[in-house]
Amino acid sequence: MTDYAVVNPSTGETEATFDTFTDAQIEDAIARAASAATTWAATAPAERAAVIRRIAELHRERRDEFAAIIVREMGKPIAAAEGEVDFAADIIEYNADNIDRITGDTPIDILGEGTAVIRRAPLGALLGIMPWNFPAYQVARFAAPNLAVGNTIILKHAPQCPESAAFLERIYRDAGLPDGGYVNVYATNDQAATIIADPRVHGVSVTGSERAGAAVAEIAGRNLKKVALELGGSDPFIVLSTDDMDAVVQAAVDARLDNNGQSCNGAKRFIVVDGLYDEFTSKFVASLAGVTAEDPTQQDTVLGPLSSTAAAERLQQQVDGALAQGATLLTGGTREGAFFAPTVLADVTSDMDVYREELFGPAAVVYRVADEDAAVHLANDTSFGLGSYVFTTDAAQAERVADAIEAGMVYVNLVLADSPELPFGGVKRSGTSREMGLLAADEFVNKKLIRKA
Secondary structure: OOOEEEEOOOOOOEEEEEOOOOHHHHHHHHHHHHHHHHHHHOOOHHHHHHHHHHHHHHHHHOHHHHHHHHHHHHOOOHHHHHHHHHHHHHHHHHHHHOHHHHHOOEEOOOOOOOEEEEEEEEOOEEEEEOOOOOOOHHHHHHHHHHHHHOOEEEEEOOOOOHHHHHHHHHHHHHOOOOOOOEEEOOOOHHHHHHHHHOOOEEEEEEEOOHHHHHHHHHHHHHOOOEEEEEOOOOEEEEEOOOOOHHHHHHHHHHHHHHHHHOOOOOEEEEEEEHHHHHHHHHHHHHHHHOOOEOOOOOOOOOEOOOOOHHHHHHHHHHHHHHHHOOOEEEEOOOEEOOEEOOEEEEOOOOOOHHHOOOOOOOEEEEEEEOOHHHHHHHHHOOOOOOOOEEEOOOHHHHHHHHHHOOOOOOEEOOOOOOOOOOOEOOOHHHEOOOEOOHHHHHOOEEEEEEEEO
């Protein structure tokens, strides 16, 4: 038996299986990554940049094949899968282009005589535990900055993305990394714990659920290892004023349906001031009701299936539970296999389970609030703190709200604006670290002080 399998969510059919690694294979992966860490760290930054740039080029050259794999594994519409591979290439290329800034010394203005700098040195082999919802993008934003600083990568991909895992390992190998520079492992959770505990592994990054993050952090803590966590989110989408409601509604739809509604930083709670609530909600519901979950292999598909039938069943349980507790269903609420109809809930109160939960799929909750203060209070009344979205025509209000929101990211009057130079991450139970941008390369480095007379 193996947990690593490609189960096409559109059909429910198992298309491929991959054997879980033996303990001997896990030991070999650790040994290779640890050995390569010495060689890779000693490689000049310019030479590392050339290899990293080639990784980006191979993403683009093999884009169509990679995108088709992603569609089979987790149901992402093909156009979105192609865009994901392109974005992964952009992130990787950014790290190659900025390697001098990533690896260069940072001078310190000292109080006495002499000089002082912070010099960034790699830690060594790292373990990355990656999720299924962005098989290319998530890996790029972990692997690229860490390869840039001179670390090596052991990568445990999600069990439902084994083809992506193997495909990525070939790309990194073909780009010219030393043997062990990037090693894929089909590991069990117990084997992942073994990797974390091994003294040759110097840190672990996990992107996934709160439960997975807590489990990994506990193991890392016992072994005194640095851990980076990128976890869930229930991002607020706040509407305070607008001179173009149709544009705001379209942004809301785009933010909710991105990646079939399975983005940690997707807008999930739509908080609208009283004077705009009725117009926004009627248009939002009509727009979502007009979207049909369809075949993800077609270029014009906007919404495909959820990643699995089990994922759709979980979302159905959340929606049904909310209705049983008194919420109102404005549209959707039904599924067929892994395909889930766009869904909007209203009249959700703080005593309902769904008020505290993350809805991972094309389901949204709309809230009516009296004013700016009430909107901010509701936005912050969550254990999550990943992203947030604020729509207002008042620049001063935008600044106030951005300052007041408890989140790692605030986007004002726009959505889907991630970019390689912008750091990504959250606070509270959404995580502890930053990926992308120049901050990403500071997670797993020795920030060494060098003080000279």
